[in-house]
Amino acid sequence: MDTTTADRVCIVGAGPAGLVMARRLRAAGIPFDVYEKHSDVGGIWDPTNAGSPMYANAHFISSRFTSGFYGFPMPESYPDYPGWRRILDYIREFARTEELYEHIRFNTAVRNAVREEDGNWRVTVGQEQRLYRALIAAPGVTWHPNTPEFPGQDTFTGEIRHSSTYYHPAEFADRRVLIVGAGNSGVDIACDAAANAAAAFLSVRRGYRFLPKHVFGLPIDVFINQGGQPPAGVSVPEDPSALIDALVGDLTRYGLPAPDHGALESHPIVNDQILHYLAHGDIAAKPNIARFDGDTVHFTDGSAEVIDLVLFATGYRYGLPFLDEDLFDWHGGRPELYLNIFHRTIDNLYVLGFIEFADAAYQRYEEMAQLIAIDLASTGEEKQRFTNLKKEDRPDLRGGARYIDSPRHASYVEAHTYQNALSTIRNGFGWAPLTDETSTRR
Template sequence: MTGSPTTKVCVVGAGPSGLIMARTLLEAGIDFDLYERHSDVGGIWDPDNPGSPVYESAHFISSKFTSYFYGYPMPENYPDYPGYRQLRDYIRAFAGEYGLYDHTTLDIGVDRADLVDGRWQVRLADGRQHTYSHLVCANGVTWHPNLPSYPGLDGFTGEARHSGTFRYPEEFKGKRVLIVGGGNSGVDIACDAALNADAAFLSVRRGYRYIPKHVFGVPLDVFINEGGSPPPGITAPEDPSELIDALVGDLTRYGLPKPDHAALSSHPIVNDQIIHHLNHGNITAKGDVAEFRGDSVVFADGSREKVDLVLFATGYDYAIPYVDKDLFRWNRGQPQLYLNMFSREIDSLYVLGFIEFADAAYHRFDEMAQLIAFDVAATGETKRRLAELKRADQPDVRGGMHYIDTPRHANYVETHTYQHVLAELRDRFGLRALDDQSHDRLRRSAASQVGV
């Protein structure tokens, strides 16, 4: 599978999705350049990459058994849930093993990518310009912090900043700390505050379920994906909400709101340590913030706490800053794409990594990259059929699920339904499903070990 002699792809970003795209293009024999503004690959998993939101205690929320690149399992000596250093080293070893560094230009970002007469004119940060037939935006979604607004925040005498600026637990020493936001990074950081701050508070607007990382001694995603069953003599509820509630208990005991939605209708919050700290009084749950008054925060229930530091774990805005925003259709801050990767209007424009689902990401990115590469190389009738699908096909990628009404969930997909839709598309065009042998010919050694 190769494109025409004038086919050359520009891939922006050498995090996991960009590297997966690079390996797929290399496998397909499609010419490309990969640009990374940082001094090495790894994306957010290198906290020295300016703007990375990674903090010292950051670990994967999916296990190593489901979160690896096809054909490149994580080392056996890695824990079930690797930390950021291990993930950074794993990603870089992956890039080396498949020869991806040879096609990556480091320390050079992309300033602009403009569509001119059907070709992409790409201007680099050093002023150089190159022309490409196709553009893959793989710059990731956790680089542009979303900061909320509250009455009185401008007059708050303490320190207030986004959680993306946080790195070390020592930042909490000697302070009364409030974490606003109960998502995965919010509760992780709240656990750091619980152990290090003079007083720690966690503010949440609604009721969520906090899911343990292990179920009956097995990593959560392994238990779910492999149809796990409880040990002999134990009967577990089949409904996921009931199972989680049985394992974790009544959250209202800790001052947290009762979950107001089914477990699978929201992005999973995989953290059991926050319950431990609530159990031991190391942190106090609070409701929504109503306003700031001087050195204090007033909550929706009228209670008030003096606070030295507020971290807003309030998510990130989706952004592709080097492309004219008008080239995408946007809904609630997210670009509207066919199968969450293909532009519906511009046949040569793709986005890899702007997708949310309750599953490990890297295998899905590989499957998406396979279809992007196929589209890049397609000609004639195949290209026409693909273009028609991109314009008009409206597959159900939610599988009948009703997700909570937040911007994050606007484009959320049900992972098994999404995999089925991708499989149907592969079958329609005669593509083989990926497996752990799909990229073997690119490997530089018969067996590769990550140096840790």
Template sequence: MSEKSPSDSRVCVVGAGPSGLVMARAALQAGAEVVVYERHTDVGGIWDPENPGSPIYESAHFISSRYTSGFYGFPMPESFPDYPGYKLLRDFIREFAATFGLYDVVRLGTGVQRAEQVDGGWVVTDTDGRSETFTHLVCANGVTWHPRMPDYPGLDTFTGEYRHSSTFRHAREFDGKRVLVVGGGNSGVDIACDAARNADAAFWSVRRGYRVIPKHIFGVPLDVFINEGGRPPEGVTVPEDPSALIDALVGDLSRFGLPKADHAALESHPIVNDAIVHHLTHGDIAGKPDVARLRGDTVEFTDGSTEQVDLVLFATGYDYDIAYVDPSLFEWRHGHPELYLNMFNREIDNLYVLGFIEFADAAYHRFDEMAQLIAFDVVATGARKQQLSELKRTDAPDLRGGMHYIDSPRHASYVETHTFQHALAAVRERFGLEALTETTFDALRRDPLEKAG
């Protein structure tokens, strides 16, 4: 695939989480020189809670199963449970980096202050004040580093404690307290379960109704059942409509005081959790609609009910940010950069973003496929470079496949996973690129003794 020598293509990747590491591997595979800047002392991104600003808590687990969640050529081991926790994931990502020699190109303990366009390239200044020049810049700094706090009436007068869920680490923080968790994402549901098990009283508030999806369907991990056409046991008939299937398995959560779901199951990011329904059915936690206001030590909800609360934890999401690049270099919509195929800057040919995308699927294979196209663009020359540049500027595929997603900042960059995969495949085929396989990166693989050394 390489059409340039390493001296012609020098790629700066910011961030050594999963997306930055797969980008480094793809760039090396393409024959480019690559440097990865990582401000933390090891790779792994958010999956290392010692990484300052990481939102990872002790009970955090993957919501996709180990069967679908590995990298190309590096699946999760059979010894992993169906849904591994953060410690296994952190170590798995580090083993991935060691296996493919990626530590060799990562500058640990070195962040990026700024990256500036200069003479068709980039001057990158690190946190030690040193500057280097690169031909291409890939922003892979992740999307869960800038907490978004709500602005409910009376919040500034609340006499209890309130903070963002990114500060939460362990369920013991809830001991002896009346706790309200606000937010319907997967981390909010996890933390609500921790509150249910440890707080004196626990409440879970959401602004709209959601369906909670079980992690197993008839004993098979959810994503395996869906992606491999799982079948129910003999004699069992299930609805074809996903919403009807979930409602049949879980029931209507509005019976627990939560708002009734106002959208179809696939119109929002899936909440995959078994424990929250258990705690709701046993009275360990009470469901509540959205917060209306706070007053003193009391929270009032939109249904008029009130609760005395000691601690409010806001699991209200994160803002996307690329702080080291002039924001005017991107077009922003609902706080998200507008990008071709959610990775290519449409106007600046050597500027990319990897990882700023949402879909109802395991992420790492998709990141690998996106990185392959970025690496191709990095080394492409002549007519092929011009053709891809023209696609970036003019092509506007429907990446949602006709799906309607709820109107929220999180869903601004949401795509339908199969539609997105087809779009990536169409670009590969146009330029004669082979689809990634489990052997694509074998040439970069290190043997165990070499890794240890």
């Protein structure tokens, strides 16, 4: 047992969220240690990490123009939508440039973290225990697959896997493949199946909206966030749903159900390639599964298909396996947290990254990390003021927006409303906003 004074902060995870958390604590002069169970930084973006959901053709759904860290833009040589190899290189170059490697213990999993009576955290790493004054969990959200159950599933003679086990299109060769779920990874993998399987099918329970990656030659996030203009003489609808409908057309033509929500009421599915494959008959849309029977999958519309391989692209459960689940109140599989960051009653427990929004993540993560640093650096009256906020403040983080009632959207926020909430607190404590100029060591 390490008996030194517990004056340091423990960060669990050296993915993008853990890295920006480390940068914010260092900037605030707060001593810390980072523990990473894998051999290098990068988290899910390294497919050699056990449990990584990465697949060969994975790309960002936000463009390189909006996806970088503060003060560390993605290289101009990168394409609009970088693949995982470039993203992994970029994350590691960020960690090297920011000199974060020296703060990280690799190949070191946090086995357990228990809060002592004096408020400190007893953290077990390997065979060692250490005391910390605060615990920040930044483990990522795509490590614990969510796998549904359907009637007759145990009779199925084919193969059933979660999409987290998928890596290469060669896995589909000469097989009749069913992808279940139309999230971003689901439709990406469905495109691989369309191009490589003997027959491919995509099962969707409800109507989705599929956003094109480019609008008038610009990445869609650049067009929306930076005020892109249509060509002269082209009128663009102000309503986002009408704009997407105009660009994409009637999805029912492809056998898909009509969208059951507005464009801003669900996590965006940024993929128009799937519509290309549907339009060419390389993949067929199917409704939800009704039951399995031997080698056959039956669907709720009465149709059936002989299938060799089913991939459940059905998302992930949030998990903090090194903490007692009873420490949190869970809603829709998500822990209830102030601003999706702070435990409301355990004053030195933080979770970074358990949030969903229609925006690039890395700068938002660092804005969240700055608030953690503010809390940890506060003393006296300021510290008490922050503690009271955690207990009592319940801001509307959705800005009046309505989102689909699903576990995926339980922690969903409207990005601009959320940023404003963070900045209000930051300004109230007299801290400067993060900028490209002030956030880097270079």
